Amino acid sequence: MSLKRIRLLLWLLVAPVAAGIAVLLLRQPVSQVSAGEPVAIGGPFSLTGSNGRPFSSAKLAGKPFAIFFGFTHCPDICPTTLARLARLRRQFGHGDDSFRIVFVTVDPQRDGPQEVGRYTALFDTPVIGLTGSPAQIEQVKKQFGVFSQKVEQPGAEYSVDHTAATFLFGADGKFVATIAPDEGDGVALAKLKRITS
Amino acid sequence: MRMFFAFMALSLAGCSPNKAPEIAVENGWARATVAGQDSAAAYLTIVNKGGSEDRLVSVSVPRAKMAMMHASSMDAGVMRMRAMSDGLPIPAGATVELAPNGTHIMLNGLTTPLRAGEQLPATLRFAKAGTKAITIRVEEASAR
Numbered sequence: 001m002s003l004k005r006i007r008l009l010l011w012l013l014v015a016p017v018a019a020g021i022a023v024l025l026l027r028q029p030v031s032q033v034s035a036g037e038p039v040a041i042g043g044p045f046s047l048t049g050s051n052g053r054p055f056s057s058a059k060l061a062g063k064p065f066a067i068f069f070g071f072t073h074c075p076d077i078c079p080t081t082l083a084r085l086a087r088l089r090r091q092f093g094h095g096d097d098s099f100r101i102v103f104v105t106v107d108p109q110r111d112g113p114q115e116v117g118r119y120t121a122l123f124d125t126p127v128i129g130l131t132g133s134p135a136q137i138e139q140v141k142k143q144f145g146v147f148s149q150k151v152e153q154p155g156a157e158y159s160v161d162h163t164a165a166t167f168l169f170g171a172d173g174k175f176v177a178t179i180a181p182d183e184g185d186g187v188a189l190a191k192l193k194r195i196t197s
Numbered sequence: 198m199r200m201f202f203a204f205m206a207l208s209l210a211g212c213s214p215n216k217a218p219e220i221a222v223e224n225g226w227a228r229a230t231v232a233g234q235d236s237a238a239a240y241l242t243i244v245n246k247g248g249s250e251d252r253l254v255s256v257s258v259p260r261a262k263m264a265m266m267h268a269s270s271m272d273a274g275v276m277r278m279r280a281m282s283d284g285l286p287i288p289a290g291a292t293v294e295l296a297p298n299g300t301h302i303m304l305n306g307l308t309t310p311l312r313a314g315e316q317l318p319a320t321l322r323f324a325k326a327g328t329k330a331i332t333i334r335v336e337e338a339s340a341r
Contacts, residue, residue, distance in 0.1 A: 073234065073236050074236075075236045075237050082339075083341065157236070161275055162276060165274055181276070182271065
């Protein structure tokens with residue numbers, strides 16, 4: 001076999017691997033934040049509250065908050081996350097004002113103010129439920145580095161894949177940390193302490 | 198001596214593997230829902246005390262138009278939920294837990310909202326052990 005042929009053969013072997021790596025890199029959602037890289041997460045936004053009136057992020061100023069993106073037809077992770085935030089806030093023992101819990105739908109097509117309002121009322125504790133026009137939701141998702149994608153399900157209504165982290169902000173409105181669903185309550189509480197102290 | 202033989206017989210019985218799967222289902226629960234929320238997740242624990250693998254092939258909950266097994270999985274920070282069309286394997290001797298943020302029974306098309314304190318009848322069908330009738334307890338949404 002000539003050198004040229006060997007080279008060609010090697011390239012043929014390498015090409016699919018390179019293509020695979022490229023696909024993986026491109027598929028990586030933007031929510032991945034690597035340490036040391038200053039990334040602006042959050043910022044001012046305007047959405048719609050569960051009362052149907054405009055909600056400006058200025059209303060969140062001066063108090064720490066935990067913000068989570070999900071959808072009301074989400075059976076597992078969304079109620080689990082909100083229930084956990086409600087429980088941790090109770091454990092905290094500093095009242096409902098110690099930090100606010102904010103839920104933003106990534107499914108504005110099905111979740112209007114009424115749906116979001118009923119859903120957030122489920123957790124026996126004040127939860128701010130927000131929706132908006134598809135364009136407003138897209139804008140806020142971009143600001144928070146949130147990924148979401150509709151997934152059709154055979155024989156059932158569509159589901160939505162979405163970023164599962166809760167974003168924590170201090171009273172100064174600055175992003176502090178995220179809580180992942182697979183992190184234990186101890187870690188979550190320690191992070192919540194960072195925004196409330 | 199008689200005692201000794203009885204003991205031997207018992208231990209032999211213990212050693213010879215029981216070939217059939219022996220399925221027990223425990224702790225079925227679901228979170229309460231509100232009107233307009235037509236889907237929910239149910240969680241439970243399946244114990245296989247037998248000597249061979251079984252498989253949970255289908256679930257039916259009359260309260261929902263459809264019940265199916267779903268796997269939630271994290272992929273680069275994104276939660277993805279998919280139907281498990283091949284069912285859920287229950288290996289010999291294993292305890293398989295369906296718990297929040299993981300594998301669950303997805304209830305779709307709830308006829309009425311689930312209220313805390315309710316007991317929902319459900320039927321689980323296993324490939325070998327056949328059907329098991331259970332109840333799913335509805336808990337407050339913020340219970341756990």
